[in-house]
Amino acid sequence: MSVTVRSYLGVGDDSSLGDDVLDGLTRPFKELPPKHLYDRAGAELFDRICELPEYYPTRAERAILAERSGDIAALTGAAEVVELGSGTAAKSRLLLSALAQAGTLRRYLPVDVTEGMIRDTGDALAAEYPGLDVHGIVGDFERHLGHLPAPTGPRIVAMLGGTIGNFTPGARRRFLRGVGRLLGPDGALLLGVDLVKDPARIEAAYDDGAGVTAAFNRNILRVVNRELEADFEPERFDHVAFFDREHEWIEMRLRAQQRMTVHVAGLGLTVGFAKREELRTEISAKFTPRRLVADLAAARLEPIELFTDSDALFGLTLARPVAAPRFRATRNRGFAVAA
Ligand code: SAH
Ligand code: TRP
Numbered sequence: 133m134s135v136t137v138r139s140y141l142g143v144g145d146d147s148s149l150g151d152d153v154l155d156g157l158t159r160p161f162k163e164l165p166p167k168h169l170y171d172r173a174g175a176e177l178f179d180r181i182c183e184l185p186e187y188y189p190t191r192a193e194r195a196i197l198a199e200r201s202g203d204i205a206a207l208t209g210a211a212e213v214v215e216l217g218s219g220t221a222a223k224s225r226l227l228l229s230a231l232a233q234a235g236t237l238r239r240y241l242p243v244d245v246t247e248g249m250i251r252d253t254g255d256a257l258a259a260e261y262p263g264l265d266v267h268g269i270v271g272d273f274e275r276h277l278g279h280l281p282a283p284t285g286p287r288i289v290a291m292l293g294g295t296i297g298n299f300t301p302g303a304r305r306r307f308l309r310g311v312g313r314l315l316g317p318d319g320a321l322l323l324g325v326d327l328v329k330d331p332a333r334i335e336a337a338y339d340d341g342a343g344v345t346a347a348f349n350r351n352i353l354r355v356v357n358r359e360l361e362a363d364f365e366p367e368r369f370d371h372v373a374f375f376d377r378e379h380e381w382i383e384m385r386l387r388a389q390q391r392m393t394v395h396v397a398g399l400g401l402t403v404g405f406a407k408r409e410e411l412r413t414e415i416s417a418k419f420t421p422r423r424l425v426a427d428l429a430a431a432r433l434e435p436i437e438l439f440t441d442s443d444a445l446f447g448l449t450l451a452r453p454v455a456a457p458r459f460r461a462t463r464n465r466g467f468a469v470a471a
Contacts, residue, residue: 133258133262133263133264133265134258134265134266135254135255135258135265135266135268136265136266136267136268137247137250137251137254137268137269137270138267138268138269138270138271138279139247139269139270139271140269140270140271140272140275140276140279141245141247141270141271141272148272149168149355149356149359149360150360150398150399152164152165152168153356153360153362153396153399153401154399154401157396157401157403157411158401158403161410161412162403162405162409162410162411162412163411163412163413164352164356164411164412164413166298166352166413166414167245167272168352168355168356169348169349169351169352169355169413169414170219170245170246171246171351171355172246172248173351173354174348174351174352174355175219175220175246175248175249177344177347177348177351178219178348179220180344181340181344181345181348182222184337184340184342184344184345185340186336186337186339186340186341187337187340187345188333188337188445188446189293189294189324189326189337189445189446190223190293192441192443192445192446193223193292193293193294193324193441193446193448194222194223194226195441195442196439196440196441196446196448197223197226197227197448198226199439200437200439200448201226201227201229201230201231202230202233202234203437204227204230204288204322204437204450205227205230205231205233205234205236206234207320207436207437207450208286208288208319208320208450209234209236209286210231210236210237210285210286210287210288210319210320211236211237211238211239211283211284211285211286211287212237212238212239212240212241212283212284212285212286212287212288213227213228213231213237213239213240213241213287213288213289213290214241214243214280214287214288214289214290214314215240215241215242215243215289215290215291215292216243216273216277216289216290216291216295216311217243217244217273217291217292217293217295218242218243218244218249218250218253219244219246219249219253219293220249220252220253221242221253221257223292223293224240224290224292225257225260227288227290227322228240228257228261228264232261232264236285236286237261237264238263238264238265238284238285239264239265239266239267239284240254240257240261240264240265240266240267241266241267241268241269241280241281242254242266242268242269243268243269243271243273243276243277243280244269244270245270245271245272246270247270250268250269250270251268253268254266254268267281273307274307277310277311277314280314282316283315283316283319286316286318286319286320287314287315287316287318287319287320288319288320288321288322289311289314289315289319289320289321289322290321290322290323291311291321291322291323291324292322292324292448293324294324294325294326294416294446295324296308296323296324296325296417297325297326297381297415297416297417297418297419298414298415298416298417299417300415301417301427304417304427305427305430305431308321308427308428308430308431308433309430309431309432311431312431312432312433312453315452315453317453319452319453320436320450320451320452321433321449321450321451321452322448322449322450323424323448323449323451324446324447324448325418325419325424325446325447325448325449326416326417326418326419326445326446326447327418327419327420327421327440327444327445327446327447328380328418328419328420329418329444329445331375331377334375334382334418335373335374335375335382338373338382338384338416339371339373343371345371345373346370346371349371349384349386349413349414350366350367350369350371350386351366352386352413353366353369353386354366356396359398360396360397360398360399361396361397361398362394362395362396362397362398363394363395363397364394365392368388368389368390368392369386369387369388369389369411370386370387370389371384371385371386372384372385372386372387372410373385375418376415379415379417380417380418380419380420380423381415381416381417381418382415382416382418383412383414383415384412384413384414384415384416385410385411385412385413386410386411386413387408387409387410387411388405388406388407388408388409388410388411389407389408390407391404391405391406391407392404392405393405419447421438421447424438424447424449428449428451429454432453432454433451433452433453433454434451434452434453434454435449435450435451436450436451436452437449437450
């Protein structure tokens with residue numbers, strides 16, 4: 133048993149917070165990428181979101197994993213699990229336990245931007261699963277997946293919690309294509325996606341009565357204040373969550389209550405907000421089975437199974453690489469795909 137943690141976030145490189153703020157706050161429609169929501173305070177708020185009565189995704193996905201982890205273990209025979217955006221790995225334990233019980237589990241490789249979570253989770257899991265090797269990666273899953281070691285046996289790459297929905301559609305397919313290359317020939321992708329449903333139900337999940345989600349959303353301004361010496365007044369921004377029916381995603385925004393000027397001293401940047409101007413902090417795409425299959429196909433992946441909970445709120449798909457097309461030389465020029 134061993135625990136190794138490697139960090140690819142350099143000193144002063146908060147996974148490019150400065151670049152993201154400079155880019156995102158100087159656009160006509162202001163935007164910040166969601167990975168900066170999860171500092172220690174943000175991660176604690178997210179844990180509270182997962183327990184909220186309105187936030188159904190965590191409970192639904194946990195129910196699916198509780199029911200299907202044995203099947204997933206049998207279908208994959210996985211020796212290792214790479215988990216992208218692992219957080220506290222609360223639900224992943226259901227899968228790890230099924231693989232341990234099947235006797236195939238050897239290694240767990242969590243990837244997350246939040247260092248404390250990788251360290252705490254890694255230590256806890258190594259203690260819970262005797263003989264398990266943990267290889268943690270503190271890094272950005274959009275930039276650092278090349279640092280993952282080669283598979284040592286059949287591999288599952290898991291992305292749970294609907295995190296895949298936080299990409300825009302083009303970036304999502306590019307990301308899935310890259311993930312496909314991490315699987316190896318006998319690996320599988322385990323992907324959790326929130327399903328399209330009544331917009332009111334979705335909007336409630338992202339705007340709870342207790343205001344935890346609003347606090348989580350505003351926390352991104354506190355991160356910018358602390359890391360880049362900015363003077364945002366988070367309480368002067370309202371939390372906005374609305375379902376965009378055309379794109380089938382929910383958007384989280386922060387709306388300035390009044391006209392204001394914000395200084396980001398660390399970047400030498402001054403940013404003006406008009407009254408009611410909005411800053412986008414996250415999109416969370418919701419899927420139909422058809423759209424999911426199309427995204428997988430565009431990344432040369434095909435579903436083996438699509439599991440759902442009893443209320444069809446959330447989907448968990450197990451997918452594998454499409455068998456590589458065989459090429460044969462044609463008589464005159466180039467190659468053609470063999471039938
Ligand atoms: N998998 C957990 C947590 C989901 S929240 C669950 O299902 O409950 C999303 C997680 O992804 C957070 O832990 C956050 O720190 C991490 N994350 C977000 N963007 C990331 C990025 N670009 N690279 C690595 N981790 C990221
Ligand atoms: N990935 C989660 C989701 O899309 C994160 C999340 C939940 C979130 N609630 C939020 C992000 C509120 C920003 C604001 O469901």
